[in-house]
Amino acid sequence: MAEPFWLVRPRHDGGSDYVRFLPSQEAVEVREGSHLPPQMPLLKRRQWLPLKEAEDCRRHLQQEGGFRSSEPLF
Structure with a gap:
C-alpha cells in the first residue's frame, strides 16, 4: 500500500x-466515516496501523464488510 487507497460502501439513504x-x-x-452530499463528510474514527494490520483491515472490509475500492469521494 504505497499510495492513498479508498474503500466505499453505498448506504440506503443515498x-x-x-x-x-x-x-x-x-x-x-x-x-x-460517512458522506451524504452536499453535506461535509463525517469522520467517525481515525487510527494509525502498522502496514500489515492495515492490509488485513482492508482485506476484511472488502471481503466481509461490503466495501469496494473507489476513487476519492471528495
Missing part, C-alpha cells in the same frame, strides 16, 4: 460509508 488508507513511512492512517 450516502456512502468510506474508509481511506493513507500510508506514511512508518504506518498507515485509517480514516473511517
